[in-house]
Amino acid sequence: MTAPTDAVETSPDIQRWAVLLEYDGGAFVGWQRQANGVSIQSLLEDAASRLSGGRDVASVTAGRTDAGVHASGQVAHLDFPGSLQLNPRAVRDGLSFHLKPHPVAVLDAAPVSLDWNARFSALNRRYRYRILNRSTRPALDAGQVWHVKFPLDADAMRRAAQTLLGRHDFSTFRASSCQAKSPLRTLDRLDVRRDGEMILFEVEARSFLHHQVRNLVGTLQMVGCGRWPEERVRQALDARDRSKGGPTAPPDGLALTGVGYEPDPFAVAGANIRSKTLDAS
Amino acid sequence: MTAPTDAVETSPDIQRWAVLLEYDGGAFVGWQRQANGVSIQSLLEDAASRLSGGRDVASVTAGRTDAGVHASGQVAHLDFPGSLQLNPRAVRDGLSFHLKPHPVAVLDAAPVSLDWNARFSALNRRYRYRILNRSTRPALDAGQVWHVKFPLDADAMRRAAQTLLGRHDFSTFRASSCQAKSPLRTLDRLDVRRDGEMILFEVEARSFLHHQVRNLVGTLQMVGCGRWPEERVRQALDARDRSKGGPTAPPDGLALTGVGYEPDPFAVAGANIRSKTLDAS
Known part of the structure; x- marks a missing residue:
């Protein structure tokens, strides 16, 4: 599904974003991309691709929920092209917009380093x-x-x-x-x-x-x-x-x-912080 | 919609039942029967009619909720033919069955006297x-x-x-x-x-x-x-x-x-009481 971790971590052309997700799992075949129906992963990656002007964006999630299972605090990371101008609010609102009308919404977004992984960094x-x-x-x-x-x-x-x-x-x-x-x-x-x-x-x-x-x-x-x-x-x-x-x-x-990380990427630099818009580093 | 109250109260051919309802109002034009869509009233009365072998059953509700408004504790009464053999569990489960697959369910049912009115008895x-x-x-x-x-x-x-x-x-x-x-x-x-x-x-x-x-x-x-x-x-x-x-x-x-009554008809003789099945009087 994703490029080997080594390749991602060393690429200067990638910026990694953590996203906090809510979804109603009843409409989907589950998190993971499958041939026989709509998955949350495919919707999220398609939305991220639209935000990237059509370029492929791969995702990794903290928990690959099954068909019918819901989430109020799922976390995934997305590897966007490094050249893209992004900030937490734009990622959150842009992804949520492109996820319409599906019952999937992005609650928060935060830039993370390339050695941060939604699955393996989860405590x-x-x-x-x-x-x-x-x-x-x-x-x-x-x-x-x-x-x-x-x-x-x-x-x-x-x-x-x-x-x-x-x-x-x-x-x-x-x-x-x-x-x-x-x-x-x-x-x-x-x-x-x-x-x-x-x-x-x-x-x-x-x-x-x-x-x-x-x-x-x-x-x-x-x-x-x-x-x-x-x-x-x-x-x-x-x-x-x-x-x-x-x-x-x-x-x-x-x-x-919920998924626990130390530190919590959203507490540090999420879109919900009511301050000046943060730019991705 | 219903027979005049006087007629109902003196008729020996009618048994009145109070029902406690839950529904998702998003799918309906509201409580009240209308020409342009599905109403909760029409679904409930149709379900009651099926329980009565096809005879018309009229309903009166405590609150005629608008289109899109939900209920977790709506109350209505239904006038069934007096000859029908009913008990609280049969009314609750029979109506809920005939209300499928709509998001309307009967949580409880209780026989009430003919001078009890879901709308006018509500405190x-x-x-x-x-x-x-x-x-x-x-x-x-x-x-x-x-x-x-x-x-x-x-x-x-x-x-x-x-x-x-x-x-x-x-x-x-x-x-x-x-x-x-x-x-x-x-x-x-x-x-x-x-x-x-x-x-x-x-x-x-x-x-x-x-x-x-x-x-x-x-x-x-x-x-x-x-x-x-x-x-x-x-x-x-x-x-x-x-x-x-x-x-x-x-x-x-x-x-x-919720709708308040004194006494609460469901506390007195509802289907949720875990005792012998009560017959309608």
Whole structure:
């Protein structure tokens, strides 16, 4: 998808920009460019290409979200031609304009050095999952939640979730399609709480295996509905066997809410800073 | 639209049901049946007719929301044939089924007496209005918020809002199309607060004039962006002249969140009660 990292880092003809993205994943085949439908990557790269007078622009993202998965805080970087006159506001508004009418918007943009990488510089990823737990199907939140009809015990799910925190072999919660070299991951946060009819999961780790969050939620839901005792979640983890885990929760309820960097490129030089327009260096 | 109240109240052939509704108003011409598009009323009455084996069923609603206005707690009543065997769960799930695939869902249903009226028995209506206050257009909340790009001072809006509480002649905030006999209304609540990029209005009154909430929000937004001093809001109210008010805020940000009754028909005998299924009396 992108030029080899070595080539990019040494080229004087490239300027790299970090962008903060929001999107409704329901309309797309996922982040990654595919032959069979519209991807967020293809829309973003096409918008960046328009901003560059038709030249190809490659992107790298912090998290390649699946079809149907949303984002309120996705981060990507784009390599623009070095000769282009850009500033944070122009990148943010220009990309958002060219992304119309698709439900993808650029919230912020900041110039970064060529050794900064949206994927490899990320210190953590944060996801939110929402279950709408009531009898009636969603009307206002359709496509944004997993609708579970039978009553769920959020307290039991929260307790079971705590046994998964820390560094483990997460093979039980890993999709067969996962391409990661190791199933070891460190789960830093897995909060579960009820807010009226909604059950909210807040999940954080340096990185995740493919489908890990959805498999965790699908497994905890087995506890919530009473089909699994709480301790079976930890037993499933220890089994290191996908067949011992619960089902994969649907993508609708999932959103990438944030990616952590140190320092945060947007806090330093983003378009949202209400000061003089910054020029790309 | 409905039979005269007298006739309904004395007929032994009718059973009246209260229903609690959620809908995404973006797809509709509004609550009220119209020649030029799909209304929520027509969908609901058609669904009720299907549940009644093809017989006409009339509805009365607590609030006839405009095109684009949403609801998370709308209430209506439906007059079904008296001979029909109904229970709360069957009404809720049957209507929700026949309302597919439209973004309208029945959250609860309860049998009510023939002198109970969704409109006239209502003690108050509660609305929520949401402004997304940031540079970039919404992707995830498209159609559910008013997007205002320039920074708004929520504290100034909140202070100005408090001068509107209580019983007043609200002619300044009344649409020319309003059919109410009197412009006098009692505003019981008009809270304004910021939650990140979102500015939330919570509004409550026994009843509202046509466009009253949207005209109040549009006027307060003039204070928020600094074009109006705070005291001009009260001066506009005192002028009793629509031309002295601010613009009408778009419908997208508005949702009817609840209607108050004493007693609450759904608390008494709604489908959400986890007990034996109740039969309509």
